[in-house]
Amino acid sequence: MHKLSHIFRLGIKELISLRYDSVLLLFMLYAFSAAIYMPASGSSVGVHNASVAIVDEDDSRLSRQLAEVLRPPEFQTPVLLPYGQIDEVMDSGRYTFVINVPVGFQADLLAGKQPELQMNVDATAMSQAFMGAGYMGRIFQRELQQLSGVSIEQPIQLNTRALFNSNMQSGWFLAIIQIINNVTILAILLTGTALLREREHGTLEHLLVLPLTAFEIMLAKVWTSLLVVVFCTWLSLELIVKKALGVPLAGSMLLYLLVTGLYLFASTSLAVFLTTLARSIPQFGLLAIPVVMPMLLLSGGTTPLDSMPVWLQTVMQLSPTTHFVSLSTAILFRDAGFALVWPEMLALAGIGLVFFLIALMRFRRSLTA
Incomplete structure (x- = not known):
């Protein structure tokens, strides 16, 4: 009971400091x-408002x-x-597409010939150019x-059904990915800066003279960051997401917040580990960049995991962000229940536990060093 009381009171101190x-x-x-609303409402990975001449x-x-x-x-209306x-x-990038209809195009088509139509594409606008x-x-x-009245029968008829996002609005997916990215960054920032601030101000040494253990200090950092970020x-x-952007979230909010808590347990533990390698907040920021950026870019949120090399897919299974992205889309969009997602939740909890134990060992050594 004393340990729980210590952890609770230390957590309250963290909340007051925040x-x-x-x-x-x-x-x-x-x-x-704003960091969620603006990318989701203002950016598009598909063809939208492409300029044509x-x-x-x-x-x-x-x-x-x-x-x-x-x-x-x-x-846009062609010019x-x-x-x-x-x-x-084309050199100035004024139009993404420039269509050239040659002389005699209609006459050649009606005469049964195969006239050519030239399409000039500015491929620097990559997604617009490819799909457009x-x-x-x-x-x-x-x-x-x-x-022409000529009907070309295709050997195969494809009937496409878009599930869970029938209009294929990229903003729906971008909103959730932005939340995942911001949760990751904030979890690491909150925990890391709080711990290093105490070390720089000397309050960490004050805690060490109290009847407190490294486990209690670390767990207090974890649960306060978890509480704030989950809320x-x-x-x-x-x-x-639901009100301003109008994204229909079909899954259980309670289950998703539970998954978010598991992910925060792993990411805050990683933050504590990084603070044991850094001696100041600027050093921590520089150290966090090469760790956080690959976690976000290679998690499957920016590009599909299946499109990556097999060895990289295997390596990224060790990252908690990969499982969090998969669980987020499954729960919020596909309404996956606990019976479907529990194996990945177990994997996320296991990764978090390993991170926590490694960080705890390093944290104990840093306190006695």
Whole structure:
């Protein structure tokens, strides 16, 4: 009971210290509000509002019809462009797509020939260029088949069904990924800066003369960070993701917050381990960057895990962020219950326990050094 009382009182001290840290409080407010809303509502990984210009050398009904079928929100209204300005506008990046309809295009098509249509693509706008060229090719093919009256039967008919996000809105996924990224950064920042601040101010030495153990000091740091970040995550999901962005979250909020707690247990333990390697807050920040960035970029949230080399997929299974990304999408979007996600939750808890024990050993050595 004495140990629990010590851990609780130390945690209250951490919460009081956080209350008076206005810079960190402002950063938390930003991280769980504007930092989630702006990327999710303002950025898109698909084709949206792509700029198009058309060089209409044919000046036929068909060429004008091809311009009319490119409509918002995928494409901007096409702009007519003289032939001599193609190189200039492509070099300046003014348009992502420049379509050149040659002279006699409609006449050749109606005569049964196979006329060529030139599509110039600015591939520096990578996602727009890759997917937009495919969209545009399918749109033009459909229109040309209807005009020529030639029906090309495909050997296979594909019926595509988009589950859990029927309109394929990238903002839904980006909002959750932003929360995961901010949870990771805040968990490490809160724990690491709190511990190093006490070391720099000398209050850690004051704690050591009290009847306290390294286990109690470390666990107090962990549970306070867990409490604060889980509460902020819940508020962000309810107010920003569900209300402001209108993302329908199908899964159990309680189960997701439990998973978030397991992830925070692992990430805060990692933060304590990093503080044992650093002697100041600037050193801790420099040390955290090469650790946190690969965890976020290679977790499967930025790029699919399956697209990575097999050896890297195996290595990333040791990262708690990989399991947290998988569990987040499964619970919040696919409404996966405990019966489906418990193996990955067990893996996340196991990784957290290993991190905690390693960090505890290093923390004890650093206190006696």
